[in-house]
Amino acid sequence: MLPRRKTRQIVVGDDRVGRVYIGGDAPIAVQTMTAGYTYDIDACVAEINRYADAGADLVRVAVPERKDTEALKHILPQVKCPVVADVHFHYKRALEAIEAGVHKIRLNPGNINDRDQVNAVIDACKERKIPIRVGVNEGSIIERKDKQRRMEELGKYFAGHKSGHLLAIMIAKLEEYLDIFEAKDFHDVAISAKSMDAALVIDVYTEISKRFDYPLHLGVTHAGPKSTGAIRSIAALSTLIANGIGDTVRISYASDHIDEVKDALEMLYCLGKRERKGIDLIACPTCGRIQVDLFTLVQEVERKLFREVTLPIKVAVMGCIVNGPGEAEGADVAVFAGDRRGIIYVQGERVANVPEEEILDRLLAECKAFEAKVKRGEAKLGEKVVEIIPPDPIGELGSGEAKIKAGLVEQVTIGKS
Numbered sequence: 194m195l196p197r198r199k200t201r202q203i204v205v206g207d208d209r210v211g212r213v214y215i216g217g218d219a220p221i222a223v224q225t226m227t228a229g230y231t232y233d234i235d236a237c238v239a240e241i242n243r244y245a246d247a248g249a250d251l252v253r254v255a256v257p258e259r260k261d262t263e264a265l266k267h268i269l270p271q272v273k274c275p276v277v278a279d280v281h282f283h284y285k286r287a288l289e290a291i292e293a294g295v296h297k298i299r300l301n302p303g304n305i306n307d308r309d310q311v312n313a314v315i316d317a318c319k320e321r322k323i324p325i326r327v328g329v330n331e332g333s334i335i336e337r338k339d340k341q342r343r344m345e346e347l348g349k350y351f352a353g354h355k356s357g358h359l360l361a362i363m364i365a366k367l368e369e370y371l372d373i374f375e376a377k378d379f380h381d382v383a384i385s386a387k388s389m390d391a392a393l394v395i396d397v398y399t400e401i402s403k404r405f406d407y408p409l410h411l412g413v414t415h416a417g418p419k420s421t422g423a424i425r426s427i428a429a430l431s432t433l434i435a436n437g438i439g440d441t442v443r444i445s446y447a448s449d450h451i452d453e454v455k456d457a458l459e460m461l462y463c464l465g466k467r468e469r470k471g472i473d474l475i476a477c478p479t480c481g482r483i484q485v486d487l488f489t490l491v492q493e494v495e496r497k498l499f500r501e502v503t504l505p506i507k508v509a510v511m512g513c514i515v516n517g518p519g520e521a522e523g524a525d526v527a528v529f530a531g532d533r534r535g536i537i538y539v540q541g542e543r544v545a546n547v548p549e550e551e552i553l554d555r556l557l558a559e560c561k562a563f564e565a566k567v568k569r570g571e572a573k574l575g576e577k578v579v580e581i582i583p584p585d586p587i588g589e590l591g592s593g594e595a596k597i598k599a600g601l602v603e604q605v606t607i608g609k610s
């Protein structure tokens with residue numbers, strides 16, 4: 194992992210919803226966008242707050258019509274996080290959204306490029322100290338009428354690159370647009386340059402990061418359904434983040450946007466870029482040694498524990514005790530399946546050996562009891578060794594414990610000492 198690239202910092206929010214810092218040394222912020230109509234006030238508020246509850250730091254809404262910016266006046270006093278107005282084609286929607294008290298504006302250089310109009314938005318944002326994201330999208334930057342000529346002209350840049358002309362035009366468009374902001378001495382800016390091509394996204398942000406010090410909003414646009422969109426998005430975004438690039442992320446799926454928030458957060462947790470909230474679940478992929486219905490168990494554990502446990506307890510669900518202990522190293526709570534039963538450990542202590550049908554409830558109870566102990570200051574996350582008694586592979590002595598007592602095998606100790 195390369196060190197995070199230094200960027201300017203912008204602030205989004207107000208006293209009521211709180212402030213989100215983007216860029217500089219702030220944690221990488223997670224955002225998403227509503228899927229419903231902004232003018233449907235109650236539904237829009239509910240949608241924004243659902244994403245905020247799931248961990249979104251800010252939420253963007255579309256404002257294609259006057260009735261959407263009108264609705265913002267009623268939406269903004271009811272939401273739990275800062276709101277960004279996504280403006281295309283009509284610069285007046287930006288002015289109306291600013292007037293309504295929105296916390297950030299997104300402008301698309303591909304469809305609002307009249308200098309006077311952009312200047313009017315900049316002036317209004319400057320007065321209210323509202324940042325602007327300049328967001329170019331691959332699909333909206335090439336004027337259809339002279340597309341062929343422009344593509345050929347730009348082909349000479351980034352020669353040898355599969356999408357060199359697109360890379361060139363996205364960068365040129367940003368440079369040209371940001372000149373307007375520079376001329377106004379307005380630097381409360383974040384930038385994005387999205388494509389549905391993950392490789393192009395990596396290349397374009399890498400080039401942009403060399404040219405500008407504004408915070409970067411990362412995203413792969415039109416990534417598709419979650420099944421493929423997750424791979425497309427996370428391949429591009431995690432590569433950039435590992436290279437120190439990126440200050441806020443939006444993963445986009447053609448499905449429930451709650452998954453965008455959850456997956457973006459999980460990506461950042463895995464990369465060590467955000468402090469985990471909620472359990473850290475690891476599970477074995479299963480193999481021919483499996484001794485319980487692990488897939489169902491893991492699904493249930495995920496569903497129940499994520500809802501009922503708030504501390505980042507590391508929980509391991511392992512299909513057997515052969516390789517499970519090594520793979521569960523460092524877990525606070527672990528269950529190892531064996532012969533249609535589950536052996537549960539809490540920070541090294543074997544606390545239960547229950548039949549398969551009782552594993553879920555007992556594991557949940559143990560996790561909640563452990564969480565309560567941590568909250569009372571009687572235990573710490575990630576502390577103490579996990580000691581596992583190995584199984585008796587041939588069953589001659591009944592249990593591993595008997596073998597240890599007989600001096601035939603040594604006790605296995607894993608985890609921190």
Ligand code: SF4
Pocket residue numbers: 477478479480481482483484511512513514515516517
């Ligand atoms: S823990 Fe056991 S069942 Fe799961 S993958 Fe490893 S060896 Fe197979």
